[in-house]
Amino acid sequence: MKRTLNETNTLIDCGLGKIPCDYVLKNLKLVNVCSREIYEAKIFVKGKRIVSIDPDASLTAEREIDCDGMYALPGFIDSHMHLSSSMINPEAMAQAIVPKGTTTLCADFMEIANVTGAPVVDVMLENADKLPYRIAIEVPTRVPTAPGLETTGNIISVEEARKILSMDATVSLGEIAPAKILHRTDDNIQKICDSLNCGKIVNGHAVGCSYQELSAYASAGITDDHEQVEWEEALDRLRLGMHVFIREGSAERNLPMFVENALKLGYSFENTCFCTDDKHVHDIEAEGHINHNVNQAIKLGVDPITAISIATINAAKHFRVDQDYGSLTPGRYADIILCRSIEDIQPEQVWFEGRKVFEEGKVAVEKIERTYPEWIRDTVHFKRPITPELFRLPAPAGKSSVTVTIPELIKDQIVNKKFTATLPVKDGLVMRDPAQDIMKFAIVERYGKNGNVGVYFVKGFTLERGAVAYSMSHNHQNICVLGANDEDMSAAVNEIGRMKGGLVTVIDGKVIAKMPLTIGGLISEEVEAKNIVKQILAMNESAKVTGCTLPAPFMTLSFIGHPAVPQLAPTDMGLVDVATQQFISMIHEE
């Protein structure tokens, strides 16, 4: 992204007609998000950048490309997405988002950074100059999410964050948890200062704050948020000088709330951007990516130029990159969507940094075959052998039953609630109770650091036999496993160890389905996005054989041990009461 002398000189020479442009796109209607107009224009391109949009320019071009009267709009920007929680590698992600017109993905690699630490950023950016879209880095701050309450593979130190902040590809310090601000953790405040002092911004993540807390949070220099669910929360943020990222992901769908209220009450969209936060590839395929946000906003009554501006120039200005992208104007990268309608945007062509990257329903650049470095493919290690005995839970001496406080899952939610149950004791061990739908759940530390195995019970998973396991328990990314017997739990965890990460379903000691996620234990190496989708769906199907009726059992599994998701979070270190961020005892001692 650095601007160079040679590139700039070449642009100027092209613009003055001294040397020819590479090509000109003609016969098109330009959506100018700077002047907020649509008019007939040409787009002259040299190398990666736009030379001119002047229909009457006396310029030469080596090729003329007729756009058949289509609209030309700037490539879309997703202002916040967790690329590394999608299981998709950056190369395969291209197949999902580029056909939808996304040319910039502002990515927070928080999940995998908890495994690998800072070096993951370089790995994810390795193909930055070959990918048909741009990854803009939001430096992960939740590494770890809950220090002292979980074992993680790595942390990102102040010095490491500073180094990533200094990279060209970096646009911000990523979503920072309120606890890290409101409890004034110096390392995190220092990271904020460093980001602001090098001219970059700080993204918010103000879940569960009171207005007064939100205000204190904003005062630290945090200038956006994507966590507003109610209109009042959104308005609070606007009033405090924070931009609202209007989120429309797979689960969290906040767009209608914001758009309908803003239109009804007469608020401007000037301080808004679009994001998805988390969106499954099959949802992107079915309904779209950021173009879905744009289309939905238009359907709700936002005028198309404004909706397109939210997805382009608004984000570019907010991230302070508008000299480089976000509009189709001279000097900016040629990130261009060509489409027939601006009421329902379905790209016919997508151009990225001057290259045609999507056409006729297909990504038009070669698939990138790559081998990830060995260290990132080898992140699952056990300090001690995993055996069924590790999953036994002794009862207090002399008890024939025990009372426990455990998480009860809530349908279609990632939050759980505290549930008090009485469980039987047999041979001195606390037992499952299928009659109450209470199964054993464990978090197995998988960085080879301490061999922790936290054994718990969970109500409501609906599993009846066998076991399911996954090497991504948010956000410490230890192995989470839930099973009807200790042998299958042990077998499932061992299979994950053999695969070096992934998803497993075991029944009667036999692996009936598995999906390897070898990049950090979280991400697939598969180059075809659609194959990854198929594998995920097959894993969900396999879980049905255990009796589980949840629609996305592995995703549910991955959130049970999340120390920032209420109310209870069993980690490898203990049972966390999320509200107090303290450990509590699962088994009541009388």
Place this chain on the structure above:
Amino acid sequence: MKRTLNETNTLIDCGLGKIPCDYVLKNLKLVNVCSREIYEAKIFVKGKRIVSIDPDASLTAEREIDCDGMYALPGFIDSHMHLSSSMINPEAMAQAIVPKGTTTLCADFMEIANVTGAPVVDVMLENADKLPYRIAIEVPTRVPTAPGLETTGNIISVEEARKILSMDATVSLGEIAPAKILHRTDDNIQKICDSLNCGKIVNGHAVGCSYQELSAYASAGITDDHEQVEWEEALDRLRLGMHVFIREGSAERNLPMFVENALKLGYSFENTCFCTDDKHVHDIEAEGHINHNVNQAIKLGVDPITAISIATINAAKHFRVDQDYGSLTPGRYADIILCRSIEDIQPEQVWFEGRKVFEEGKVAVEKIERTYPEWIRDTVHFKRPITPELFRLPAPAGKSSVTVTIPELIKDQIVNKKFTATLPVKDGLVMRDPAQDIMKFAIVERYGKNGNVGVYFVKGFTLERGAVAYSMSHNHQNICVLGANDEDMSAAVNEIGRMKGGLVTVIDGKVIAKMPLTIGGLISEEVEAKNIVKQILAMNESAKVTGCTLPAPFMTLSFIGHPAVPQLAPTDMGLVDVATQQFISMIHEE
């Protein structure tokens, strides 16, 4: 401007009510330029920054200040002003602009930088922590304006520019001349790359460009301009992704043009800021500074919140400092205007970085007495003694008259036009011709470098006797002198030498008025702005004694030798044809 850990922690603690704020402004109507609302609020302040604007916050404050129901709006930002062409030092400037509500002045020190080079920036910022307003640096690029066509005191190199760009106080690379872009001068293109690559912007100055040239100019990464005089020029800039600085200075008054057209044609003000460029202190006193732009826009039909936004948050966002100022929101500096009306903004109080700096018609902070460093007070040096003989102009041998091409001044304009005249020759010397209003004009090199004295004739100054001289001939800042006889010209220049810079009027060998400008030969050391105004007016009066009828004779004088102002520019090195940037001969050789 660096954000520090301690300051941030203190803000958070205040915001959570753990420690008291310094004070709270209450009973006020907050103009929130982020949500575009006006509502009743409180402003809690700790140190330099705003803690909270929540009227219901459970916070404590050491003092409560009742604002009697006044409006509270963010301090105004002048997005571009030539502080060093005003003759006023930064300390005295406070008395002019702070009472009008300006708390940030984006200053291009191009004029004095041509004398002193880069070190002037530190001198101008020396009292930055004491001044009641903020100087934001736009790194001067026109140093020199016309290399090879003028002798200047200094240049700013690529390395020096890079150093200034890295300073906290710097917001941009300053207005860059089109010639430096369109002729691809590598040093200047490199400065642009450096500014963009460190996250700062580049200001435009696209005088006299065709649309195609403007487009090539914009493609270099220049994202604003203040030089649009016609609506079509403004619209061109908006379409090219440049922000329009709506200028309303002493001479250039472009605001009604822009505002009336934008309102009539339905264009947004989102990509606009306000500036004055050049505004005399007596004009600021009489009609206002940026508040005048705001008030005039409102009078023309812009709604007050929008007009105030242009003067505040729009500029802050454009310069990428909106996390620090431009709105009254938590974490931003407490730069606050309190006023009774938002239709005609006349501040009753002004607060800057938490300090009350204006109240009851008076600047409320102590005047800053300072001594400028000796090197900047000693910038007028002659390589050889100045004598009347230096102003003689020999005719070609054997001629009884000569034909000359000379500048003819145009009333109320800084541009001139080529005029061909026949002048008498006496004793082998070319003579003045009072009958044609043609007097002698000279540029005397004053850096002690080469002793150049360029001697010319100029038509239209209306001087009949004596001589006037000024040590600021734009932008090389050599001494310009115009007189009815060579003896008075010599005397005037020598007086400037004795004063080490300033303005002089001489009649019959006697100095009848003078005004010292000892800081770089351009700026007064006087601490009272109003005394500077008095002195300027007295100098203009003194020029009348010479018979001159021009309203601002010294300003006119200072633009005659400007190599970027059409059509002819006599410099110390020769007569510049501004269009071709080549020297031409004044005296025609047959």
